Amino acid sequence: MRMMLVGTGAVGQCIVELLLKRDPEKEWFTYCLLSDVNVNHAKDVWKTINDARLQFGYVDATQKEMVKEEIQKHHIDFVMDASSPFCANVIFDAAYECHCDYANMGTFSIPKEKPEYGMGIENSYELVMTKYNFDADEKWKQQGNCALICLGIDPGTVNVFAKYLCEYEFDTVEELHVKDGNNLKIKGHEDELIFGFNVWTVLDEVMNPNVEYDKSKGGFIVDKPFSGKETFDMPEIGMNTLVKVEHEEVVTMVKYLSEYGLKKCSFKISLDEDLINALQVLDKLHLNKIQPVQVKGVQVIPRDVIASCACQPDTIKDEMEGSMCVGVLAKGIKNGKEKQCMMYQCFSNEEAMNQFGLQAVVAQTGFSAALAIELYAKGIYRKPGVNSLEAFDPIPFLKLMEETNFIYKIKQY
Template sequence: MRMMLVGAGAVGESILKIIQSRQDYKSWLEFVLVADYDLDRAEEVISHLRDRDDLKAVKVDARNEKDIVELIEVYDIDFVMDAAAPFVSNNIFDAAYEAGANYGSMGTWSVPMEHPKLGLGIENSYVEPMTKYNFDRHDKWREKNQMACICMGIDPGVVNVFAKYAAEYEFDELQEVHVKDGGNLSIPGAKEGEVTFGFNVWTVLDEVMNPNVEYNADKGGFIVEDAFAGEETFDMPDGVGKNVLVKVEHEEVVTMQRYLSKYGLKKATFKISLDPALINALKVIDSLGLRSLHPVDVGGVKVVPRDVVAAVAPQPKDIGDEMKGEMLVGVHCIGIKDGKKKEIFMYQPFDNQQSMKDWHMQAVVAQTGFGAALSIELIGKEIWKDSGVFSPEYFDPMPYLDLMRETGFEYRILRK
């Protein structure tokens, strides 16, 4: 495989570090082109890697599809890994298709309506619903014998694999899957009200503040509500404790409906634990119009408000040593086994201090990078192989779970 990594942020760096931790990675990965709009950052990422052979940094503006196509062709790239901001994901996806390369991503782009109607029907609240752009092009990719696998991080990503495993091996009928993203991370000594973005700022601004979506077949399909709906308290295992979770827009509810309905799936939700200070900050940002993508005139200069927020907010790559605790992400699955109701919670725990020791990266970043790195390995080894556009639920979950055990990226199952 000759891979182009588009986006040299914290998660992009973690993907490469984790791939290089695999003793046999050179047997399937020949070359990596690290591409970013900031060439210095791309070069910095390479300098952090233990093996710098067969790596090259280049500058690219992912808003320009032609530039991506040219790089793919010049460097003979056959797989493009999208680790860039969500708003350019469709450009990268299309460039890979145009240039004849396979494609992977950790999420997709969505565009809510300016005045969403909420209620039943995702199409009534979104101009472009999550994953639709990609899945609508499934037949085109199949005709060209190319493969795109979207949603390959931790969530979406690892949790999708967990859900497929549950459907295949834990239940006769899998009726509900509820993704829970939480933990007990904290920054001792942090000032009251201090805001921390644990993940890509653009991604947080989108998925948290967009109208959230759940799947409920009994109520007619996809149900859309306003931000921060569905609050619940969920007791996380391993001593993590009670987390207050809220619904946010996330791809799993769509991909699981697509692939797991044949197993009896009737409900799917995604909920995440958010720091109160972050929630307050996001509400203020939204009310002031600072999430906007429309340029405004500031002293004769056109400025995109969201670009300003993304530039001045604390960056995930700069947060790490001071954080204590762990991330815990999993799926709460409910269904029928041998005629009786059954529940399981299948999850992946990731300790921040251990992450800093092993990877020099905070847990949120490394956990996501791990999920993507294992998917890339399965694609590179042609274990995940087909033509068209897919997400992880499409594939056999066992090779992925085997890799998790092999790499120490542990998972656990609580059964009721």
């Protein structure tokens, strides 16, 4: 596999480091081009990792022809998108036009200026999450190329968990609810707003209208940001306050797992109360917008300003204490009786720092994506068309998790 990594942030770096570690004999990971709009950042990652399989270069991932030129120049056969969400469709199309296979960790969506909320995603979104990709499924099949979307911890590993629960823990699964929580604390940053992940991605997910699925009510339901607040006891973590967020799992699980009897699906995440308050202020000031505005004769995207000014996740490392916990709560029927359980993965910041020198949120996401890419490279998670991980057998992924000590557990209720 000759891979082009688009975006050399902390998650991208984690992915490459793990792939190199997993294939020291260069049997399936032979080359990687580290590409970024900030070529100095790509160069720094190249120096840090220091492996002969790596090169670095400049690419503006909003420019399709530039992405294609780099793919062709370096004889790339697999493109990994670890860039900002607004670049996703450009990179996806560039890979297709170059007859390359492709993967990403999330898709792009664009909410309407005035969302209608209520039933139907299309009433609140100009571009619905995953739709751009799944609409291209047939042409990717005809071309014979593979596109894997939504790799990471969530979406990604949790999609594998959901498929496993449907196949092996239940006769009928009626509800799947993704829960993303933590007990992280950050020393020395008490007065700062901490996003914990790519700032653009957080703004996309949290500020957009959220989506859940309820078959009895007619399908997908769209609600205002920060709705659906609940308190939930996360395994090994403790009580978390969670809110609904727009996330691809709600769409992909309904697409692939409805045959198991799925009636309800949601995604909720734990957000710091100060961050919620700040984001609500930004929303009221329209500073979360992605449409350019004129500032003293200069075109500026408000969300870019926030992303540039905020404390960056890769600057927060060993100051962080605690753990992440991400999993799927499933409810259904087994042997004629009601059943409820949660399949989850916990990752401590100490563990993340020891393995990667990266904070837990970043490392957990990168670790998950790297495992899926390894299965792709070995031909196990590879078939023509556009798919998320529910389309594949969950067992190989879980075996890799066990092999790499990326521990998962199942809690019965």
